[in-house]
Amino acid sequence: MANPKRVLSGTQPSGDLHLGNYFGALRQYIALQEDHETVYFIADYHSMNSVRDSAERRNLCRSVALDYLACGLDPARSVLYRQSDLPEVCELSWILSTLTPMGLLERAHAYKDKVAQGQSADHGLFAYPVLMAADILIFNPDLVPVGRDQKQHIEMARDMAQRFNSTYREVFKLPEPFIPEDAAAVPGTDGRKMSKTYGNTIPMFAANKAIKKSVMGIVTDSTPVEDPKDTGTVVFQLWNLFANAEEREEMKTRAQAGGLGYGDVKKDLLARVLDFFGPMRERREDWEKRPDDLEDLLADGAKRARAIAGPVLEAAREASGLGRG
Numbered sequence: 001m002a003n004p005k006r007v008l009s010g011t012q013p014s015g016d017l018h019l020g021n022y023f024g025a026l027r028q029y030i031a032l033q034e035d036h037e038t039v040y041f042i043a044d045y046h047s048m049n050s051v052r053d054s055a056e057r058r059n060l061c062r063s064v065a066l067d068y069l070a071c072g073l074d075p076a077r078s079v080l081y082r083q084s085d086l087p088e089v090c091e092l093s094w095i096l097s098t099l100t101p102m103g104l105l106e107r108a109h110a111y112k113d114k115v116a117q118g119q120s121a122d123h124g125l126f127a128y129p130v131l132m133a134a135d136i137l138i139f140n141p142d143l144v145p146v147g148r149d150q151k152q153h154i155e156m157a158r159d160m161a162q163r164f165n166s167t168y169r170e171v172f173k174l175p176e177p178f179i180p181e182d183a184a185a186v187p188g189t190d191g192r193k194m195s196k197t198y199g200n201t202i203p204m205f206a207a208n209k210a211i212k213k214s215v216m217g218i219v220t221d222s223t224p225v226e227d228p229k230d231t232g233t234v235v236f237q238l239w240n241l242f243a244n245a246e247e248r249e250e251m252k253t254r255a256q257a258g259g260l261g262y263g264d265v266k267k268d269l270l271a272r273v274l275d276f277f278g279p280m281r282e283r284r285e286d287w288e289k290r291p292d293d294l295e296d297l298l299a300d301g302a303k304r305a306r307a308i309a310g311p312v313l314e315a316a317r318e319a320s321g322l323g324r325g
């Protein structure tokens with residue numbers, strides 16, 4: 001490949017992956033490894049703003065690594081590292097914070113929302129966009145794939161890069177958010193956006209029983225079996241994620257004809273979910289049995305990440321007159 005674009009993204013360790021995370025983000029992120037230089041990290045420094053238990057943090061971090069590997073991250077093609085294995089980001093975070101106006105951070109969603117709820121925020125939460133900017137700028141990436149909710153943070157990182165470049169000299173590339181167009185907006189079992197916050201998820205790697213419970217719990221209306229069904233409703237939207245164009249057409253015809261029960265659609269959806277994620281689950285279980293290999297993989301990821309990030313940080317130190325010179 002001539003000049004592969006560098007892609008960077010981070011994932012906060014926050015628990016069980018669900019269909020929304022996969023079809024709305026992870027699937028697209030991992031696909032980028034085919035023709036890009038991809039770097040992904042587990043944002044454990046960021047998790048310190050919410051997770052206050054050390055064992056829980058370690059477990060959650062391992063879980064993110066397993067999820068990425070299960071979903072197809074190829075360590076030969078992508079770099080996967082744990083954020084805290086590259087503490088250099090904290091130094092860059094400090095450098096950038098000296099060029100970041102309070103007003104900019106006061107407008108950041110995470111902080112604003114907390115204050116609006118009448119809760120007091122820690123400095124870590126207030127400074128979160130600066131750490132995130134450091135995560136990004138230290139790799140000089142071309143694209144940063146993120147969900148829509150993170151767009152503001154990428155814009156802030158651009159702003160900080162610009163301020164540094166104009167104050168000292170051109171060191172940082174201005175990052176671009178990349179919101180994959182084919183990312184599906186996945187509805188939850190209650191019809192709202194699928195989200196851990198709403199407790200309406202279909203988890204990918206939970207026990208079959210738990211997956212069954214959430215699929216069977218998808219809300220449906222009371223249209224009698226013999227009547228035609230609207231294929232725009234949640235159960236069909238979810239089913240469509242696992243069907244090809246031909247199957248979707250066929251399902252539409254059956255739904256319009258009447259005589260199709262929601263229970264049957266759910267049963268078929270459950271079979272498809274288990275089938276689709278089965279091989280990924282096996283891969284996950286296989287890695288799970290080899291914690292030392294997983295740690296080796298992350299250590300190798302940190303080494304490769306450092307090889308890219310080290311020179312960028314050095315340039316920033318040099319440009320701003322830090323160290324011996």
Ligand code: ADP
Pocket residue numbers: 014020021022023024025026146147148149183184185186187188193194195196197
């Ligand atoms: P949650 O809402 O469950 O806490 P996160 O905010 O941790 O999920 O989401 C992680 C990633 O998954 C984000 O990039 C987000 O855009 C994507 N994502 C989460 N839920 C959905 C959904 N229902 N549809 C599409 N993408 C989603």
Ligand code: TRP
Pocket residue numbers: 008009010011012043046131132135136144145146150
């Ligand atoms: N803040 C992001 C989230 O909550 C995670 C993240 C941290 C990130 N640093 C990043 C994403 C750098 C992209 C680039 O989802």
